[in-house]
Amino acid sequence: MSKKFKLFTSGFLALSLMLSACGQDAEKEDNKQAEENKNENNEQVENDTAEKSASEQIAAMVESYKTGTDELAKAKEDKEVDYDKVTELYKNDLQALVKKRDGEFETSMDQQITTALEAGKSGDLDGYVVKQIFDKLMQKAFFDTMRHEFIEIKEHWGEKEEVKEELEEAKAFYAALEGTVQKRDSAYSTKMAEKIQGGFAEMEKAVENDDELAFQLGKQVVDKTLMRTFYLAAGADPHGYAFKAAKEAKENPEEARVEQAEGWAFYQSIKSYLEKYATEEAELIESQFNLESDVTALDPEAINDAFVSGFSKVALHEYEESQEYWGEDKSMITALEGALFIEILETDLKADLGEEKYNELHKQAEDYIAAVEADDQEKAKEILSSIEETLNGLTK
Known part of the structure; x- marks a missing residue:
C-alpha cells in the first residue's frame, strides 16, 4: 500500500x-x-x-x-x-x-x-x-x-x-444526476432516464389538474428510479463498483481503492432506507465499502446479497403499510413503492429467480396496484400472499 x-x-x-x-x-x-x-x-x-x-x-x-x-x-x-x-x-x-x-x-x-x-x-x-x-x-x-x-x-x-x-x-x-442515470442505462440496458422524465411529466400534469395523489405517484417513480441508479452503480452485478473494485484489487489495489470509494459514496444516497428496515444488511454493506477495510478482502457477492435481502425487506414493509392504510391515498402510494423496490432489483432477480419467475413477480406487483385502485382488498391480500412468499425467500 x-x-x-x-x-x-x-x-x-x-x-x-x-x-x-x-x-x-x-x-x-x-x-x-x-x-x-x-x-x-x-x-x-x-x-x-x-x-x-x-x-x-x-x-x-x-x-x-x-x-x-x-x-x-x-x-x-x-x-x-x-x-x-x-x-x-x-x-x-x-x-x-x-x-x-x-x-x-x-x-x-x-x-x-x-x-x-x-x-x-x-x-x-x-x-x-x-x-x-x-x-x-x-x-x-x-x-x-x-x-x-x-x-x-x-x-x-x-x-x-x-x-x-x-x-x-x-x-x-x-x-x-442525469449523466449518472444515462451511464447506468448504457451499462445495464435499462431505460431509467426515460422513466424519470415520464415521472416528471406525470407530476407536471398532476399539478395542472390539482391531483395530489397523481403527483405523489409520479414523485415515487422519480425518487425510486434514482435510488435504482445509485444501487446499480454501487452493488449490482456485474457493473457495480463492488464488483469492479474486487476484480481490480487482485492486480491494482490503489485503483481498487478508488472504485471502493465510489461504491461507498454512491451507497450514501440509498442507505437510509436500508438502515431503517434492514439494519444488518446496511451495516454489512457499509463495513465492506468503508475504506478502513482491506480492499483485497472486499466481497462483492456478500454486498450484492445484502442489497437484495435489504431491498426485499423494504418492499415487504411498503406492502405492509399498503394494507395498514387501506382506503387512503397512502395505500396506493406504498403499493407503488413496493413495486418500484422490486424493480430496483430487476437485474438480480432475473438472475436469482429466472426471467419467467421475475416476470411473474412483476405482474403480481402490477395486479396488486390494480386491486388497490379498485378497492378490492380481498383480491389484494390474495396477490400479496404470493408476493410476500417470493420476497421472504430473498431475505437473509
Whole structure:
C-alpha cells in the first residue's frame, strides 16, 4: 500500500468516514451551527443573486459542481490539481446548500467533503479518491435537495404557482444526476432516464389538474428510479463498483481503492432506507465499502446479497403499510413503492429467480396496484400472499 493510502486510512477515514456510523455528536453540533447560520446564509444568497431566477441559480450551482469535479479529475492523469480553486468553488457556491441538507437529513456531507479537499491538498489523500468523494457526495446533496423540494410541494399543495416553481427547481437539480442515470442505462440496458422524465411529466400534469395523489405517484417513480441508479452503480452485478473494485484489487489495489470509494459514496444516497428496515444488511454493506477495510478482502457477492435481502425487506414493509392504510391515498402510494423496490432489483432477480419467475413477480406487483385502485382488498391480500412468499425467500 502506498504512503498516500496509509495516510488516508489513518487520517481522513478516522475523522470522516467513521462519522457515517458513529459520529452523531459532532454531526449534531455541526447541524446546530448550520441552523444558526441558516438565515444569514439565505439572506446573503438572496442579496448576491437577486436578479437571477431560482433555476438560473441552480444551474450555476450545477456548473460549479461540474467545474470542481473536472478539476479534481486531473488527478487520474497525475496532473496538478488546483485544490484552492475547488475549495473556493465549494465554499462560495455549494457549501450553503450542503449544510442545509445536512441539517435537514442529519448527514455529515459538508464535513466529509471539506475534510477530503483538505486531505487532497496536503497530499494525505489520493487526488482521484478526493474526486470521487466530492463528486458522489455532491450528487447526494442534489438528490436530497430534490427530495426537499418534493416535501415543500406537499406542504404548499394548492398554491399552484409556488408548486410549479418548486417542481422546476427539482428538475434543475436533476440535471446534475442525469449523466449518472444515462451511464447506468448504457451499462445495464435499462431505460431509467426515460422513466424519470415520464415521472416528471406525470407530476407536471398532476399539478395542472390539482391531483395530489397523481403527483405523489409520479414523485415515487422519480425518487425510486434514482435510488435504482445509485444501487446499480454501487452493488449490482456485474457493473457495480463492488464488483469492479474486487476484480481490480487482485492486480491494482490503489485503483481498487478508488472504485471502493465510489461504491461507498454512491451507497450514501440509498442507505437510509436500508438502515431503517434492514439494519444488518446496511451495516454489512457499509463495513465492506468503508475504506478502513482491506480492499483485497472486499466481497462483492456478500454486498450484492445484502442489497437484495435489504431491498426485499423494504418492499415487504411498503406492502405492509399498503394494507395498514387501506382506503387512503397512502395505500396506493406504498403499493407503488413496493413495486418500484422490486424493480430496483430487476437485474438480480432475473438472475436469482429466472426471467419467467421475475416476470411473474412483476405482474403480481402490477395486479396488486390494480386491486388497490379498485378497492378490492380481498383480491389484494390474495396477490400479496404470493408476493410476500417470493420476497421472504430473498431475505437473509
